[in-house]
Amino acid sequence: MLGAALVQAPASAERIKDLTSVAGVRDNQLVGYGLVVGLDGSGDQTTQTPFTVQSIINMLGNMGVTLAxxxxxxxxxVAAVMVTATLPPFARPGQALDVTVSSMGNAKSLRGGTLVMTPLKGADGKVYAVAQGNMVVGGAGAQGGGASQTINHLSAGRIPGGATVERGVPVMLGQGEYVTFELNDTDFGTARRVVDAINLAAPNTAAALDGRSIQVRAPIDTSDRVAFLGLLENLEVTPVQQAAKVIVNSRTGSVVMNQKVALQDCAVAHGSLTVTVNTQTQVSQPAPVSRGRTVVSQAGLVNIDQPGGALMNIRGGTSLADVVKALNALGANPMDLVSILQAMKSAGALRAELEVI
Incomplete structure (x- = not known):
């Protein structure tokens, strides 16, 4: 059943830095392929992961070791792993990054392993950081006598500060005298309020380009521009309430809706169909001294149960509490509720955008 609704207070003021981002100021994803050594017999089975053997031979060859x-x-x-990291904006050579190490073979555990020096590349194929260090794996496992027990995940771990930035990514803080703020969610009303808040603090400097972008005239001097943006980011704005939306996860049956969801009067008939298939063993025993044989046969039993579903009148409501009360009155489980909401949307009774993820 749909859980109790949380009473949502009126929209409160939020900082511009929480509603927007500065155009061009972004993270960059890094990835690399490497080897984890020092595992306690829990590494890749090299007969099944030929790329691990090839990587070891190449690494030894680079170190002057030649194999026959x-x-x-x-x-x-030893285990072959993929190493990922996020390069933040304005990162400079020498800064440390956290990295995530994930097994790509059939290693049982990476616990206690050490990542060998691994170059991390960006989408352009250039090396931006180098990772190496001892891994932290938040899990444990044990096995013996045919039984095993695992806590958390053993095939991935992290190395805090395990990568060193070797190359920075140039970031243009605006173009010319203008800097652009981009809303996280497109909304013309919120864009208008952000413009008003900026112009109140710095008159005649902001203008909305569309429902997402706000162009701001900023000082040319770098130091003054940073101070100016720091001032603007901390201005508070009350965003416009979002459009009514219902989010449905069809895999788990989770249903989440915001405060603006409304229902119109409608009638719903809900019932569940249960099909049960069983196999019953039957034994035919012959009479004494009849020289017959005992015969064992299997008989299939199929039972179909479909409880009656009465047509229920669902009264419309404009508040979230009314909507939750009406849906709970159906007595449907979460998976059935997904189908009911989709049918309500098709019938025009659900006054909200229905998004299935």
Whole structure:
């Protein structure tokens, strides 16, 4: 059933930095391929992960170690991994980044392993950071006697401060004398309020380009521009309430709706169909001294149960509390509620945007 509704207070003021981002100021994703060594027998099975063996041979070759052709490596303490990190804006060489290390083979655990120096590249193929260090794996596992127990996830871990930035990404803080703020969610009303708040603090400097972008005239001097943007980001704005929306997760049956969702009067018939298939063993026993044989047969039993679903009148409501009360009156489970909401939307009784994820 749909849970009790939380009473939502009127929209409160939020800082511009929470509603917008500065155009051009963004993170960049980095990725690299590497090896984790020092595992306690929980690494890749090299006979099933040939790329791990190839990586080890290449690494040893770069270090001056030559293996005879046809050498078969049977290693258990090495795992091939993918290393990912996020390069924040304005990062400079020498800064440390946190990295995430994830197994890409069949290693049982990365616990206790050490990541060997791994270059991290951006989308342009250039190296922006280098990662290395001891991993932190938030899990534990044990096995013995045919039984095993695992807590949390053992095939991924993190290295806090495990990467060093080698190259920065140039960030243009605006173009010429203008800086553009971009709303996180397109809304013409909120854009208008942001413009008004900026113009109140710095008259005749802001103008809305569309429902998402606000262009602001900022000082040319870099130091003055940073101070000016810091002032604007902390201005408070009361955003316009979002459009009515219902979010449905069809895989889990979760249903979330905002305060503006409304219902019109409608009639709903709800029922569930249950089909049960069982197999019953039947034994035919012959009479004594009849020289017959005992026969065992299987008989299938199919039962279909469809409880009656009466047509229920759902009264319309304009508040979230009324909508929750009306939907709870149906007595439907979350998975059935997904279908009911979709039918209500098709019938025009659900006054909200229905988004299925």
């Amino acid at each position: 052709p046809g050498t078969s490596l049977q290693l258990k303490n």
